[in-house]
Structure formats: structure tokens, C-alpha cells
Amino acid sequence: MDIGGTFTDVVTYDDNAGVFAASKASTTPGNLSEGVLAGLDSVVQNPADIGFLVHGTTQGLNAFLERRGVPVLLLATDGVQDSYHIARGPRAHLYDLHYRKPEPLVRRRDVIGIGGRIAADGSELRPLAENALRAAARRVIAEEYGAVAVAFLFSYKNPDHELRAREILLEELGSDFTVSLSHQAAKEWREYERTSSAVVEAYTGPIVRRYLSELEGRLENRQLSVPLHVMQSSGGILTAESARARPLQTLLSGPVGGAIACAELSRQTGRPNLIGIDMGGTSFDVSLIVDGEPDVSAEAHLEGLPMLMSVVNIHTVGAGGGSVAWSEAGGLRVGPRSAGARPGPACYGRGGTEATVTDANLVLGRIDPNGFAGGQMTLDPGLATAAVSGLADRFGLSTVAMADGICDVANSKMAQAIRTITVSRGIEPRDSALVAFGGAGPMHAVFLAQELGIAETIVPRFPGAFSAWGMLQTQIRQDYTEPYFFLDEDMDADGMAAALSATEALGLGALLHESVAADQRSASHAVDIRYAAQEYTLTVPLTSATEPTEPGFLKTVAGRFADLHQARYGHANLGAPIEFVMLRTTAFGDLGKPAPQKWPTATGTDFPHEIRQVVFGGQPQDTIVVRRDDLLVGHTFVGPAVVTEDTATTVVPPEYTVSVDEIGSLIIRGSRTIQGQESK
Numbered sequence: 001m002d003i004g005g006t007f008t009d010v011v012t013y014d015d016n017a018g019v020f021a022a023s024k025a026s027t028t029p030g031n032l033s034e035g036v037l038a039g040l041d042s043v044v045q046n047p048a049d050i051g052f053l054v055h056g057t058t059q060g061l062n063a064f065l066e067r068r069g070v071p072v073l074l075l076a077t078d079g080v081q082d083s084y085h086i087a088r089g090p091r092a093h094l095y096d097l098h099y100r101k102p103e104p105l106v107r108r109r110d111v112i113g114i115g116g117r118i119a120a121d122g123s124e125l126r127p128l129a130e131n132a133l134r135a136a137a138r139r140v141i142a143e144e145y146g147a148v149a150v151a152f153l154f155s156y157k158n159p160d161h162e163l164r165a166r167e168i169l170l171e172e173l174g175s176d177f178t179v180s181l182s183h184q185a186a187k188e189w190r191e192y193e194r195t196s197s198a199v200v201e202a203y204t205g206p207i208v209r210r211y212l213s214e215l216e217g218r219l220e221n222r223q224l225s226v227p228l229h230v231m232q233s234s235g236g237i238l239t240a241e242s243a244r245a246r247p248l249q250t251l252l253s254g255p256v257g258g259a260i261a262c263a264e265l266s267r268q269t270g271r272p273n274l275i276g277i278d279m280g281g282t283s284f285d286v287s288l289i290v291d292g293e294p295d296v297s298a299e300a301h302l303e304g305l306p307m308l309m310s311v312v313n314i315h316t317v318g319a320g321g322g323s324v325a326w327s328e329a330g331g332l333r334v335g336p337r338s339a340g341a342r343p344g345p346a347c348y349g350r351g352g353t354e355a356t357v358t359d360a361n362l363v364l365g366r367i368d369p370n371g372f373a374g375g376q377m378t379l380d381p382g383l384a385t386a387a388v389s390g391l392a393d394r395f396g397l398s399t400v401a402m403a404d405g406i407c408d409v410a411n412s413k414m415a416q417a418i419r420t421i422t423v424s425r426g427i428e429p430r431d432s433a434l435v436a437f438g439g440a441g442p443m444h445a446v447f448l449a450q451e452l453g454i455a456e457t458i459v460p461r462f463p464g465a466f467s468a469w470g471m472l473q474t475q476i477r478q479d480y481t482e483p484y485f486f487l488d489e490d491m492d493a494d495g496m497a498a499a500l501s502a503t504e505a506l507g508l509g510a511l512l513h514e515s516v517a518a519d520q521r522s523a524s525h526a527v528d529i530r531y532a533a534q535e536y537t538l539t540v541p542l543t544s545a546t547e548p549t550e551p552g553f554l555k556t557v558a559g560r561f562a563d564l565h566q567a568r569y570g571h572a573n574l575g576a577p578i579e580f581v582m583l584r585t586t587a588f589g590d591l592g593k594p595a596p597q598k599w600p601t602a603t604g605t606d607f608p609h610e611i612r613q614v615v616f617g618g619q620p621q622d623t624i625v626v627r628r629d630d631l632l633v634g635h636t637f638v639g640p641a642v643v644t645e646d647t648a649t650t651v652v653p654p655e656y657t658v659s660v661d662e663i664g665s666l667i668i669r670g671s672r673t674i675q676g677q678e679s680k
Contacts, residue, residue: 001036001039001040001053001054001055001056001468001471002055002056002254002257002465002467002468002471003027003032003035003036003056003057003058003059003254004027004058004254004280004281004282004438004439004467007024007025007026007027007280007281007439007464008024008025008026008027008032008035008036008038008039009022009023009024009039009464009465009467009468009647010022010023010024010025010039010040010042010043010465010468011462011465011468011469011471011472012043012044013472013594015051015594018594018595018597019597020461020462020469020594020597021043022043022462022464022465022468022469022646022647023039023042023043023465023646024039024042024439024464024465024646024647025038025039025042026038029062029342032057032058032059032211033211033214033215033218036055036215037218037222046223047219047222047223047224048222048223048224048225050224050225050226051226052226052229052472052591053219053224053226053227053228053229054228054229054230054231054237054471054472054474055215055228055229055230055231055240055471056230056231056253056254056256056257056467056468056471057208057211057212057230057231057250057253057254058253058254059207059208059211060204060205060207060208060247060248060250060251061204061251061252061254061302063203063204063207063208064200064203064204064251064302064303065302065303067105069105069146069203069204069206069207070145070146070147070178070202070203070206070207071110071143071144071145071146071147072105072106072110072145072146072147072148072149072199072202072203073106073110073111073112073136073139073140073143073145073147073148073149074106074110074111074112074148074149074151074195074199075111075112075114075133075136075148075149075150075151075152075165076111076112076113076114076151076152076195077113077114077116077117077151077152077153078113078114078115078116078129078132079113080113080153080191081111081112081113082108082111083191083192083195084104084106084111084151084192084195084196084199085104085108085111086192087101087102087104087192088192092304101304102303102304102305103303104199104305105199105200105203105305106149106199106203110145112132112136112139114128114129114132114133114136114152114165115128115129115132116128116129116152116161117153118152118153118154118155118157118158118160118161119154120154120157121157122154122157122158123158124158124160124161128161128164128165130164130168133165133168133169134168134172136148136169137168137169137172137173138172140169140172140173140177141172141173146178146206147177147178147179147180147202147203147205147206148169148173148177148178148179148180148202149179149180149182149195149198149199149201149202149203150162150165150166150169150179150180150181150182150198151182151191151194151195151198151199152165152182153191155181155182155183155194156182156183156186156187156188156189156194156483157483159181159183159184162181162182162183163181165179165181166179166181178202178205178206178209179202180198180199180201180202180205180248181198182194182195182197182198184246185197185198185200185201185248185308185309186198186307186308186309186481187480187481187482187483188308188481188483188582189483189485189581189582190308192306193299193306193307193308194308196305196306196307197248197306197307197308197309200248200251200302200305200307201247201248204247204248204251205247205248208243208244208247208250209244209247212228212230212240212243212244213244215228215240216228216240227239227240227241227515228240230243230250230253231250231253231254231256231257231471231474232249232250232253232256232310232477233249233250233251233252233253233256233300233309233310233311233312234249234256234296234309234310234311234312234477234479235256235259235260235263235294235296235312235474235477236474236475236476236477236478236588237471237474237475237476237477238476238477238478238514239514239515242513242514248307248309249309251300251302251307251309252300252311252312252314254467255278255285255287255312255314255316255467256287256294256311256312256314257466257467257468257469257470257471257474258276258278258285258287258437258438258466258467258470259276259287259288259289259294259295259312259314259470260294260312260470260471260473260474261276261437261460261466261467261469261470261473262274262276262287262289262294262435262470263289263292263293263294263470263473264470264473264593265435265458265460265665266289266292267292268596268663269458269661269663269665271433271458272289272290272291272292273288273289273290273291273431273432273433274288274289274432274433274434274435274458275287275288275289275418275422275429275432275433275434275435275454276288276289276435276437277414277418277434277435277436277437277438277441277445277448278437278438278441278466278467279319279320279321279414279436279438279439279440279441279443279444280320280321280438280439280440280441281320281321281322281338281344281358281439281440282318282320282322282323282338283316283317283318283319283320283338284316284317284318284319284320284413284414284417285314285315285316285438286314286315286316286417286418286420286421287312287313287314287315287421288313288421288422288427288432289432290427294312294313295312295313296310296311296312296313297310297311297313297539298310298311298481298528298539298582298584299311309479310479310586313421315417315420315421316417317335317336317413317414317416317417318335318336318337318338319334319335319336319357319410319413319414319417320335320338320357320438320440321345321356321357321358321361321439321440322338322339322344322345322356322357322358323335323336323337323338323339323356323357323410324337324338324339324354324355324356325354325355325356325357325360325388325391325406325409326354326391327391327394327395332391332395332405332406332409333409334357334406334409334410334413335410335413338356339352339354339356345357345358345359345384345387346359346380346383346384346386346387347359347362347369347379347380347381347383347384347387348377348379348380349379349380349383352387353387353390354387355384355387355388355390355391355402355406356387357406357407357410357440358379358384358440359383359384359387359388359403359406360384360388360402360403360404360406360407361403361407361440361443361651362379362381362384363381363384363385363388363399363400363403363615364400364403364404364407364614364615365612365613365614365615365620365623366443366614366615366642366649366651367379367443367649368625368642368644368649369381371644371646385399388402388403388406389402391406400615400618401618403615404615404618407444407447410444411444411447411448411451412451414444414448415448415451415452418448418452419452425568426567426568426570429452429453429454430452430453430454430455432454433454433455433456433457433458434448434449434452434454434456434457434458435457435458435459435460436457436458436459436463436650437459437460437463437464437466437467437648438463438464438466438467438648439463439464439647439648440648441463441648442459442463442643442648442649442650442651442666443648443649443650443651444651445457445459445650445668446651446652446653446656446668447651447653449668450653450670455669455670456667456668456669457667457668457669458665458666458667458668459643459648459650459665459666459668460664460665461597461599461663461664461665462647463645463647463648463650464645464646464647464648465647472593472594473593473594475588475589475590475591476511476514476516476588476589476590476591477586477587477588477589478507478510478511478514478586478587479584479585479586480503480506480507480584480585480586480587481582481583481584481585482499482500482502482503482582482583482584482585483581483582483583484496484499484527484580484581484582484583485579485580485581486579486580487532487577487578487579487580488554488558488577488578488579488580489577491548491554491580493548493549493553494548494549496527496548496580496583497545497546497547497548497549499583500525500542500545500546500548500583500585501545501546503583503585504523504525504545504585504587506585507523507585507586507587508521508523508587510587511587511588511589514589516589516590516591520589520590520591521587521588521589521590522587522588522590523545523585523586523587523588524541524542524585524586524588525541525542525544525545525547525583525584525585525586526539526540526541526542526583526584526586527539527540527542527557527580527581527582527583527584528540528580528581528582528583528584529557529561529578529579529580529581530578530579530581531565531573531576531577531578531579532576532577532578532579534579537581537582538561538564538565538568539584540557540560540561540564541560542557545585558574558575558578559574561578562574596663597663597664598662598663599632599633599660599661599662599663599664600632600633601632601633601634602632602633602634602635605634605635605636607626607630607631607632607635607637608626608627608630609624609625609626609630610624610625610626611623611624611625612625612642614640614642616640616653616654617654621640621654622640623639623640623641623642624637624639624640624641624642625641625642625644626641626642626643626644627643627644627645628643628644628645628650628666629645631643631658631660631666632660633660633661633662633664634660635659635660636657636658636659636660637657637658638654638655638656638657638658639652639653639654639655639656639657639658640652640653640654641658643658643666650666650668652668655670656668656669656670657669657670
């Protein structure tokens, strides 16, 4: 189950029949669990029959973005308690005259310095001021704070002071009170980033915990007998019980399902490099699959605030089906403001009057007003035309030209988002295939591929619920870090191997708590490396926990680092001194995956379809309109075409060829590209 800004998507897999099914329900912003349960009811008659359940939630992310988290009191080491507000010095936007530092989640008056000090080597310099902690607890009660974040210096090296602080706070405030410790939120160096991670977890944690507890209770009342799993920002999953203990890990759980789905699609189709675009009702998300794996980093930024955690890299812009078109300084703008689910686009008939991308597509004839969202909604073309016409009058354009312009501006904005995550990082988009999903993604994907010079567009089955499908393809994941500062010439190989083995044992042991069988557990390792005296690191994979003890390890790992540095920055200095900074271990629990469903093969070339007028290039054209279920392996046709299905609509411009692969994906290529490949 995947909650979007407009719809909640549900995908089921029937173990007995080996068949997938998908459904949608309107997202209920006031109480997200209502939309989740409505979606569940639409596909499962008896929840007791469910053998596995995974959920991607936007509850914490929404609370963060809308700044409606709980009031947080921050406890920091006395004397350096201002580091959270000082933050970092670099100016993120050098030439922006209106640039302001990110607004912290905690006010300056809500920070208390606590006596006591841990040294850089982990030794205690001064004992913890326990009386100050009890005084802070009294202030929490008096001023009605909702959570406390504790971030002491060098707690990643020695967490004793933070652990004792939590004991005292829970004694005073009760065992259910939220206390976030920085060494648990992010056991890494860099005090500001570690503090920020703890603050974000404290700010959103109570909301996430309440939501998951309520949803679990309602599912239990419906006789659900298996644990609820939650998607993590890293692309793995964990039980709701573990998610309540580590709510920060679920912050970006909603968008990452699509990236994991793209990774599985890469495996099934043999295409190692993919660009995933997820266009829903509110936003447009871009993710990368490189050499068959999702692009994962160790740090994320939201509204300028850093968080140290494993996260699938996703670039998001405000361009969805519900994005509002508006006028500014004589120019047309689309987004980032969205009409959302309520009132939604004008064509929803829920009171919305502003033109949106969905309204524009309806005016152009690219959406079936009677089959939207699987027939759960009927759209009103008259309301869409009225909304677009109102905007067209301001520009002196016809309604059709205005609708075309809205789509063009939205496409341009989305193409730039793809460039941001590819070209700006040295990745050539033309070397990848474009995977289109989300309710509105397939409607715009081929136009984006055309602008970026991408030869192939793939529309998987259930594109509108592809992120939810991806959640069925993932596995339990636990991430661990261990600071490890050594120059290459000073590295203790046995010590590094011992540290990696210890975190591996910790991770594999944690999977036992997640009910993963011993033979289904595994671990991978990596190390963050930088050139000596440099600031930024790259994460270099290791083959095993004991690899550091193998002959020639330093030369081998230096070579890997140089290759990564060359790929990332365009240069490397093999032979220069390097420094090890952080050890990383990831524990995986394999839950199994549904078997790929083979799509039936056509017995002939004909398929049921109709011809309808749809606007392309400003002019109505005869267009093939076909149901997705009627297209089988072996069917091929040339656009213009519109392919309809319950969860999305795929738009194919003229001169593009559509075929169906063996797992039911639509493969769309430019006709000239196809001919060029055949002639070769």
C-alpha cells in the first residue's frame, strides 16, 4: 500500500493463482489511515487471508514539509549548544540575493546546554549534570513540549551520557515519552548533521508512532494476523514495531517504492541503467538505477536541513497532475502549488476552479473522462474547459493552445528535474531507458524522452501503482555505521575487520527480531574514503567483513576509490594518501519475491481498439485508443495512440512505435530509432 498526495495505491499478489491486481482509493489527508483501509477493502474481502503486508507512509514527511510536527526541546553539550543554529557556513545558492539559511525546526530559546563532556577519544572529561536534566524535564512538562532531542558531543564514540540522559528523562516524563538520541538517529561524525537528524526524528516521531499504532490497531480489529511492515527511506522494509523505534528511517518511505520497483524491472528485463519517473497528483520524482542497483546515498537534505541516514536518491519537483497553472509577470507557470485531492483539479467537480495539468490533458482528449482511476471517478470535461479557458483569456490564446502550453511548461520543468539528477552528476540520460509510472507519468513520459534524446520508454504493468508493486519486491534491511578515522598508512587491518564483523553480528541478530530465518540473512559492507586533508567522502564497497586482512587490500581499495572518484568528479589521483572515515554494514533479510507473471502471447496482429480525435501539436488527429489488457506479446502499432487502464493512461505521440514485452510492459521507441536498429 502506497500513499500518494491524491490517491492511495494498493497492489495484491495471489500466491495460489500467481496473479497481481491493483486498485486505488482517494487519499484522505485528514486521516491517512482511512484511505489506506478503503484501498485495502477494494482488493481484499477478508484481511485474515493476508499473508504479508507492507506500507509506504508519507505521514512523517507531510508533518515535516507542512511544519506541523510536535514542539521539540533540544538538549546539547553546555558551551556548544548553538551549533545547531550556527549550522554550516557554505552558501547553498551563491548568486541568490534573497538566500536565507534553512529555518531550524527548533527555536533558539528551546535549546538547553547540559553540563558534562565526552572527549574525542570517548573518555569522560566531566560527569553528566543530572540535576540539569531533571530541571529540563520539569520545563518539558511546564511548557508542553512533545518530544526531546539529545545531542551531546562525541556521543557516537561514547553514548553513555546520552543513554543516561534518556533514563532520567523517562523517569520524569513517563516511559511513552519520545526522546531521540543523536547516536541512535545517526551514529556518525559531524555534530551539526547528527544533531539535525535527532531533531527531525523527535519532531516527526510522535506523529509517525501514533499513526502506525492506530493503523495496526484497526488492522487487528479486521482480523489481520501478520505484522505490518513499513518501507524505509533506504529501500528496505522493517516491521511497524521497529519503525516506531526508528521513525526517522521511514521519512521518505513513500517515494522510494518506485526506485525499488525499477531495480526489479532492471533485473527482469536485463536493462542495467534506468531513469524512473513517478508523476502523481502532487509531485514528480526522479530516481536512478545504475548497473542494476538503486542510487543510494548516506545523507539526505529536506528544505536545506541535513539528515544522516541511508536513502535512495530521489529528486522531486512540484509538477503533478494536480499542479496548478497560473500567470506571473506575463508568463505561464505550472506548480509547485497543487490542487491536491481536495478540491482537486477543476474536472473533479469538487469545487476546484483553477486549471491544472489534469484539466489540460482532458481538454486535449488524452484522458477518458469515464474511466479515470479505474472508473472510480467521472471527470467533467466542461469544468476542465472552463478552467483552462479562463487562463487562456489572460494570454489571448485558444483553449486548446493554452492546454498544450500547460503541458509543455510542465514537461519542461520535469525534463529539467531529470537533468538535475543525471547530467549535473556526469550521467548521460541517453544511455538509459526511461521508466514511466505514477498515475500521470505515462501520459508525459514520451514527450520527456523526446526532449532528452532518450530512445526507449518503458511503461510497466500497473504504472499508477508501480511504487506499491515495488514494495512487494524488497527485503528487510538494517543499516549500521561505525566511525573509523585512519590514514591508509596507519590503518589497523585486524581492527577494521573486527569492527565490521561486530556490526555484521549485530545486524544479523537484529533480523532475528524481524522473524527472518537464519538462512535468509546476509550482510554487505562498505567504507567511506576521502583523500587525506579533503572534506568529502565516497562510499567504497567491500567484498566481505574480513577483506581488510587480505594481502594487497590497501592497493585494491585505493583503486576502487580512484575509479569512483574519476566517475563522480572527472579526475582521480591514484597513489595519493587516502583516509578511512566510516565503516558501513547493511544486513538484509530475504522474504522472497513474487514470481514474474508472464504475459500472454497474441495469436494474430489485430487487437480491439477504436479511433478517436486527440490533440497533438495543436491539431486534432485520428488516434488509436486501446485498453491495456487487450495488448498481448506480439502486438505492435504506431502512434498517435492512447492506452488506457485502471491506474494510468499512456499517451504515444505520432511516429512512435509501441510493442509489448514478455512481462506485459509497453516498450515505446521512436520509429526512426527502430528502423536504424534494424538496418544495423
